[in-house]
Amino acid sequence: MADISLKNINKVYPNGFQAVKDFNLEIKDQEFIIFVGPSGCGKSTTLRMIAGLEEISSGELLIDGKLMNDVEPKDRDIAMVFQNYALYPHMTVYDNMAFGLKLRKVPKDEIDKKVREAAKILDLEKLLDRKPKALSGGQRQRVAMGRAIVRNPKVFLMDEPLSNLDAKLRVQMRTEISKLHDSLGATMIYVTHDQTEAMTLGTRIVVMKDGVVQQIDTPANLYQKPCNLFVAGFIGSPQMNFLNGTLNADCTAIQVNGATIQIPPAKTKALSEKNYGGKEVILGIRPEDIHDSQIYVDTQSSSVIEAKISVYELLGAEVYLYFDYAGTQVTARVDPRTTARGGDTVKFALDMEKAHFFDKDTELTIA
Ligand code: ATP
Structure with missing residues (x-):
């Protein structure tokens, strides 16, 4: 179970810039939530506050009813996948996926089971001995996903995970992520500035502009019933x-x-x-x-x-x-x-x- 609740969350950076204003959202277990909006609207900042990588200036973050504001990132039971994959170049695919579990002193046979299971889900079984430089962009992205999956976290956070891939691969990986969400039954929060990605992946989409939530709705409702001119223009291609x-x-x-x-x-x-x-x-x-x-x-x-x-x-x-x-x-x-x-x-x-x-x-x- 992972219900996430963001109550009146604000972020003011040390230079005084307010990147997120009064963000309110109730995420239900197993939802696939998308944060979408133009560059600089505060999507990543919000995601990073949920991950614990950025301090929350005011407001409350609850996971399963527990206040998380001051909980260390490693203790939040969250896995994050970044756009640059952040793989260790000197380690094999297997070791990259196993690394986090080794640090946690998980027994070796259990690590092996988890890595092989994840490799199977992600179709990486034949690549476990390769190093990242011998992988394609899409394969590297799958390893980054695998590293998150083996931890079996309550919540997956993804920050533009597909933005370094070419157009064709993006579409392919989009379908993969969708399947992954269905098979893992985890709560996912996914940041993108690409409205097509948002519309195809999300069970609900949060549209942001200048740090302010504009509308939170299903893809169909956002398209058919945008609440304002900005949402109407942002969702849909070619635009309204x-x-x-x-x-x-x-x-x-x-x-x-x-x-x-x-x-x-x-x-x-x-x-x-x-x-x-x-x-x-x-x-x-x-x-x-x-x-x-x-x-x-x-x-x-x-x-x-x-x-x-x-x-x-x-x-x-x-x-x-x-x-x-x-x-x-x-x-x-x-x-x-x-x-x-x-x-x-x-x-x-x-x-x-x-x-x-x-x-x-x-x-x-x-x-
Ligand atoms: P992008 O799609 O370009 O990644 P974003 O919606 O994820 O954009 P954020 O990275 O959350 O946007 O940034 C929101 C705003 O906060 C931007 O205007 C950014 O310049 C500003 N910002 C981010 N980090 C800092 C910081 N450490 N200090 C001051 N301002 C910051």
């Missing part, structure tokens, strides 16, 4: 399009750059209930909710706009069309059967049921 506009008095349409975009009833209701009639707002729409109207129009929820395509990009299974609208570059992710090409003027159907509306000042989601 944002257009400034003014709602009409009864919130049945929004004026963007002189064009009128109709708003479906459910959204109208939410916008008018919150008294946004006649106000300036930000309209958010994801690339996949903008269709080439020659191929797809849902008459119930679509509103059609016309625009001249600047760039056409074929990615195989999909096509990205870029166009300028209301002074903003917009991306549409459309069916590859589209005949539209750069320079063409095209009618796009916006699926407004899926649109998001944000307050212009607070940037919070309205509907």
Whole structure:
């Protein structure tokens, strides 16, 4: 069992910089939690405070109900995997994995059993006699994981463990880590700035910005119901399009750059209930909710706009069309059967049921 509780955690570095502000999170046993956010948002600092590598300035860290603030890292029953693997170059794979257990004076036969078990899980059995320099990046990463697994910790902490790997290997290792989480049944906390990694691995994701938690939610909820403009823009690739506009008095349409975009009833209701009639707002729409109207129009929820395509990009299974609208570059992710090409003027159907509306000042989601 490993429930982790972070209560009003703050980190102020000695130079006075506050890297983490009032961080609150309850992690349940066996959860896979992701900390995600742009560089410098405080993800690693938070992880390091949980590991005990960084002092907690104020607030409480509890593991299984026990206060951990002043407990030594080695006594927290936590294993951490770093992005640089930190393997001992002069030791074999076997010895790298066994090292921590030897230090703890675990009996030799038990060490052997644990190392071989971990090697089996990680497909390292044939590499146990090699030194790190004779391994590929992915294999080294697996050894670093193995070193954590043999300790059988309650909690795994991982700080950008895949960032040194090439794109293909990252995808492969991502699946491996996911399987590992399922088979070990451990609680995992994983730091990344890569939103795809966050979305595919996490049972819940913590999105951070400037040391402040923005939203804690499941991947699906973060995608479909972002709480503010930042989360909406950060989660999703290519990112959500944002257009400034003014709602009409009864919130049945929004004026963007002189064009009128109709708003479906459910959204109208939410916008008018919150008294946004006649106000300036930000309209958010994801690339996949903008269709080439020659191929797809849902008459119930679509509103059609016309625009001249600047760039056409074929990615195989999909096509990205870029166009300028209301002074903003917009991306549409459309069916590859589209005949539209750069320079063409095209009618796009916006699926407004899926649109998001944000307050212009607070940037919070309205509907
Ligand atoms: P990255 O993805 O780049 O690793 P991060 O979200 O993990 O970023 P942190 O490493 O937690 O960010 O750093 C958060 C902020 O705290 C940054 O602005 C960083 O410059 C600052 N910071 C980190 N360590 C110290 C320190 N020892 N003293 C002062 N400021 C620090």
